Amino acid sequence: MTGTHGRRLVLLGATGSIGTQALDVLTRYPEVARLHGLAVGGSRPEIVADQVLAHRPERVVVSDPDRADAVEATIASACRTAGASIPRIEVGPEAVTDLAGALGAQDVVLNAITGSVGLLPTLAALESGARLALANKESLVVGGHLVTEAAAPGQVLPVDSEHTAIAQALAGVRHDQIDHLVVTASGGPFRGRSRDQLAQVTPEQALAHPTWSMGRVITTNSATLVNKALEVIEACFQFDLPEDRVQVVVHPQSIVHSMVTLVDGSTIAQASPPDMRHAIGWALAHPEKLPGLAAALDFTTAQSWTFEPVDEDTFDAIALARAAHREGGGAMAVYNATNEEAVDAFFAGDLTFLGITALIRAVLEHPERPRAERADGVEGLLAVEAWARRTARTLITSAEL
Template identity: 45%
Template sequence: MNTRSVVILGSTGSIGTTALELIGRNRDRFRVLALSAGGDNVTLLAAQALEFGVEVVAVAKATVAQDLQLAFYAEAQRKGYARGEFRIPKILTGPDASSELAAMPCDVVLNGINGSVGLHATLAALDAGNTLALANKESLVIGGPIVTRRAKPGQIVPVDSEHSAIAQCLRGGTPDEVRKLLLTASGGPFLGMPRGELANVTVEQALEHPNFAMGPVVTINSATLVNKGLELIEAHLLFGIPMDRIDVVVHRQQAIHSMVEFTDGATIAQVGIPTMTVPIALALGWPGRIPDATRPWSFAEASTWTFQPVDTAEFPAVELAREVGTRGGTAPAVFNAANEVCVQAFRDGRLPFTGIVDTVARVVTDHDVPSYEELSVDDVLAADAWARTRAREITARTTDNGQETH
């Protein structure tokens, strides 16, 4: 059995920490070459680096380089190393540091960076010929054809549980036998809540996901269903299925992670407990499986599974994303950038919960998508910057009830 070399981007986040826990149980299968993080938790980053003996560590915040070096010494002392018994990894800093790691010769790059800032690292990994285990859905959503053109067949392996499930289900048929993709959604913590009450929910309430423990941005995106909208666009780009043949169904228990409907009427579903361990394990070992990555769903215990359509009146994000994905060009970048600004405004108390998607919709409407002969990274970044500026303008003039003042 060959040992796979792995680079993990976003190692201190939920995806990165789960991946390292998995690798820690399978050290005969994987070797961690490098880690990157934003720089908010240098203590954890230093502990991870020493635990796995990595060669290089990168932080986006150049100002924390000295703090990281001190954290290495503190962690070494905590482990009882005498001076000279351990080697401090090389430290890279700045916004391009993760991209440098992504281009390192390795078997797999796990991109667990949060947000659109992960685009450059995604492209760097693809250009270097590395297999890309993609958890940073935003880079694919905003990059669209830029990313898909750069990727060789099979080079991108999805880490999102829904897309991992679809990739597994697609093994059951040929592409021309696929009728429809079915993405499952938990519905978030506010399923069934009237829109009038949604306007009053707090940040703390929005951070209570019913099944998964995730970072704050992804958790709030799940509460608004923006995350499912991003996944809708991602599924279209990953699997080449038209937007009108991808549906979203609310499945509260999230035992089924997603499904594929075939032309003969058969539907294949991937079942498992609500955890990111299996999709991460599958992405790192693709196309093989890692034995005992997690426990299976128990069919010996009674359980009930429910399914219902998305209430698009209460949660308009999915249909907005479908419209954006159909328009293409820079529209998905505008959708994503505006949402990132609006989520922060909600967390800061400057925007009500319902104002997140309402404001994103306003920014999307204000954006005139040009006709591109070939979309470029500069086009995407310019649209991203415009959307952030426009979203900040609107949220700066928003009152407590979500109405824009003039």
């Protein structure tokens, strides 16, 4: 590789699925970057301590103040035992945002935080001039125009198998040559089931994804197809296209990660085994390629790839997101915030599986729903999101769904 020596990396969400795989990539390819700092929620202090010993970051941020003492004590003990220096440890969401904005134009921030709390760190990273490897899709879903207007050309690189695939397929393609994008979906664990069959789905069943290993929220979102709905909106902002030019197709094998159809009728697809290290390594090392990063497809054995339409009557999450995106005014912030509340309620036993998208619809259609104008900026979006969370909780406890 060339041109990456001396590059620093800030990793937000270091103990999650993307974060741990990113550090695996960094271990195998230390020439990609040097870990400057990491941010964690704090629920897995032993893993944080292992990461500190393995990569020796200068800064560690714990976003949850209630967990900071346990993380700090675990790190200190591990460092003393290993004879290593203890990194600077900071606490709170503001410290996460500060860490995200601490680097410069030659460096990389990988935002792997889950949820809309990733928006402010995303904006801080863009303001710093650093490359933003973005796994936090909610940044674009909730604050799409804020992010795209703050980003320099090429500054945001997606860390998502679908959007990384599209970006690779678009290499050398002019924007006016794009007819539409095709985002693939595995279909989740409930592909082919009716709404009646979904009525009794349990949290344990929702977490049994057939292809990918992900965290609780993203796995549940994949089961409801909310995750695919968010990816449609993310693609609209990432590639500057309206939602009616972003199609979704079910591809159970998860080999073709997405496609681009051009105005001449040809379609370009990116295919690889389902392994997030492809997307992570692509974003961290771009424009370089990391040799032997992950397994390649084996075309010496017989295999079949199938594609089928999404059953949007049974899984209504995508249609709801399309309508919210067309409406604007912070509707996608409402959609996302309500979904986050709904997933928590589903795991608490306070909401059924079908109740997740029913709640999203109810909050979006609420007669008192406020709007956020573009001039309102981050504060306006956060206010709309806070309203959505309060309203969602009220509807959950009222048992109206």
